[in-house]
Amino acid sequence: GENVEQHPSTLSVQEGDSAVIKCTYSDSASNYFPWYKQELGKRPQLIIDIRSNVGEKKDQRIAVTLNKTAKHFSLHITETQPEDSAVYFCAASGEINFVFGPGTRLSVLP
Amino acid sequence: DAGITQSPRHKVTETGTPVTLRCHQTENHRYMYWYRQDPGHGLRLIHYSYGVKDTDKGEVSDGYSVSRSKTEDFLLTLESATSSQTSVYFCAISAGDTTYEQYFGPGTRLTVT
Numbered sequence: 696g697e698n699v700e701q702h703p704s705t706l707s708v709q710e711g712d713s714a715v716i717k718c719t720y721s722d723s724a725s726n727y728f729p730w731y732k733q734e735l736g737k738r739p740q741l742i743i744d745i746r747s748n749v750g751e752k753k754d755q756r757i758a759v760t761l762n763k764t765a766k767h768f769s770l771h772i773t774e775t776q777p778e779d780s781a782v783y784f785c786a787a788s789g790e791i792n793f794v795f796g797p798g799t800r801l802s803v804l805p
Numbered sequence: 806d807a808g809i810t811q812s813p814r815h816k817v818t819e820t821g822t823p824v825t826l827r828c829h830q831t832e833n834h835r836y837m838y839w840y841r842q843d844p845g846h847g848l849r850l851i852h853y854s855y856g857v858k859d860t861d862k863g864e865v866s867d868g869y870s871v872s873r874s875k876t877e878d879f880l881l882t883l884e885s886a887t888s889s890q891t892s893v894y895f896c897a898i899s900a901g902d903t904t905y906e907q908y909f910g911p912g913t914r915l916t917v918t
Contacts, residue, residue, distance in 0.1 A: 696864075701847075727905040729905075729906065729907075731909075737911075738895065738909040738910060738911050739848065739895070739909050740909075741908065784847055784848065786848075788905060791836065791853070791899075791901065792853060792863065793850070793907060794850075794864075795847040796847055797845055797847045798847050
């Protein structure tokens with residue numbers, strides 16, 4: 696079955712710097728890759744996603760890139776702000792079911 | 806937030822007792838999911854449903870059963886709760902077909918003593 700690895704497990708950046716989180720997956724049939732943000736005590740919230748027919752997608756300060764050949768995809772956050780501090784999860788999906796990575800705790804230091 | 810509610814939001818129960826968690830949606834979405842979230846493991850799929858009375862197992866289904874008698878409700882039952890089932894449980898919904906996005910409920914924190 697699918698296996699998703701995520702790195703780093705923790706990441707600290709200065710406010711205004713960029714943050715990059717990388718995920719790798721094992722199943723070449725996976726074709727949908729969402730990213731979720733989870734604040735402490737809250738539900739995971741979908742922040743951006745990408746499908747396999749697209750190499751990059753941007754939404755204001757966040758972007759996701761996908762390399763299907765290497766089976767990895769990354770989340771990029773620019774101009775980080777304190778409210779970006781949270782746990783971020785990547786996932787890979789074939790059609791119905793997601794397999795999630797273990798999460799990255801991002802801390803944005805003022 | 807999508808129209809998803811979970812009940813109860815918090816529960817403490819004793820080992821060996823049965824527990825049922827409820828997920829309710831108002832979106833009329835076809836797919837519903839139950840996940841558990843534990844530190845270091847992310848979100849792991851327990852069971853999912855692709856329609857009324859249609860369910861299937863996920864990655865960590867042992868010790869859990871589900872039922873879906875109506876489109877809007879998806880129940881997760883722990884027949885005999887164990888301490889290893891102490892976790893936060895999230896329900897999620899998806900319209901399915903060509904729409905892959907999943908949206909999560911607020912979660913239920915379950916403690917088995």
